[in-house]
Amino acid sequence: MSKAEQLAAKAALPVSGGAVVWPFTVAEAAQYATLLNQVVIPSIGVLIALVTLLIKLRVWWRGSRWSRFAKEESGRIRARWWVGGSAAAVIALGLPMTAKWEGLENHAYWDAHGQVWTVCYGETAGVQRGDSYSDVECLSMLQERWGGFHSDMIACVPQLAEAPAEVQAAVTSWSYNVGIGAACKSTLTKHLRRSEWREACNQLPRWRRAGGQVLRGLVNRRADEQRLCLSGL
Template sequence: MMSFKLLVAALPALAIACTGPPINDNGLNLIKSFESFQPSVYDDGFGNPTIGYGHLCGDASCSEVANQPLTEESASQLLASDLVSYQDGLTNALADPVTLNDNQYAALVSWTYNIGNGNMGNSDLVSRMNAGEDVVTVAHDELPQWNKANGEVVDGLTRRRSEELNLFDAPASFGALPVAC
């Protein structure tokens, strides 16, 4: 009987996270337009070695990425691989009742890719959507606030948030969230 109680207590820790769907081409194109293709390692402007379409390197030479300089095809594959953790992060941060179409989801994955899973998970945007507020209202209230780096407004981030909202508002035929786990 004791082992059964231990198993029941451990069940929340054994829960399997949901896998987020891949973003649509609209989202990929948006991310690529702001990240821009860089075949060789460069400084992202904040001291982070970066390559491809915004891939943050593990070290100064980006040793985890083979065959440098990258081709656009290999950079696109690296981006798709990188996006998995952001797609999964967003999918698992949003509660089941939150319903997004594929353009809304793609816009929020772009935002998450830019700000990181930690910032996304702790954001008012996620809290408000999970509280049942209208997702369109929340997106329009919250996304524009994420336009700063080191406390200063950055024109490129302001433009990115505007394009993410344009994508969020674009008509879509397919649902993205919630997903069945």
């Protein structure tokens, strides 16, 4: 045996299940098998089970009626805007209210007040006579447009992002009806810029006219939006 081999032999110390060869520990094959069977394989099994569960939950969620109000999660609504109220809360509060007051029309109709062809939940952009959409298409259109109005209101009034979810929902529903241009120039918006949520909510009933006339439907809609707005204060 060479001198180097003699030094290596002296450095090798016997241990249970293997040997320590400076500076490494060399385990026996049985130890690797035990580690594989008792730790690695069960861990992989748990990971696969969790992934499968998450996939099933995602499929269930996308098929549930609640997913309609939490798609951030959809359209142009951006998570960075949601500070005062969560995305799901604002959508769940505001989108159904807008849908209720706009009403669903699957076939394009002539809006005498707006002098424009309208379809679904008050959609007017690019609508032409004879256009027709399914309920699912109309809901998708509403989600996209509603999210766009919320984003536009935040761009117009950054302070709105700090408001309670109820205020954001009511203001977005109102702007969806009156238009961003009119909303951004309003006294209501001035109150929002000063974070005067209650004063802003109390401006809603003033928006009850169309074509220069007070309409009972708008009176009722503004009262509903005001109740929602104030409920968050």
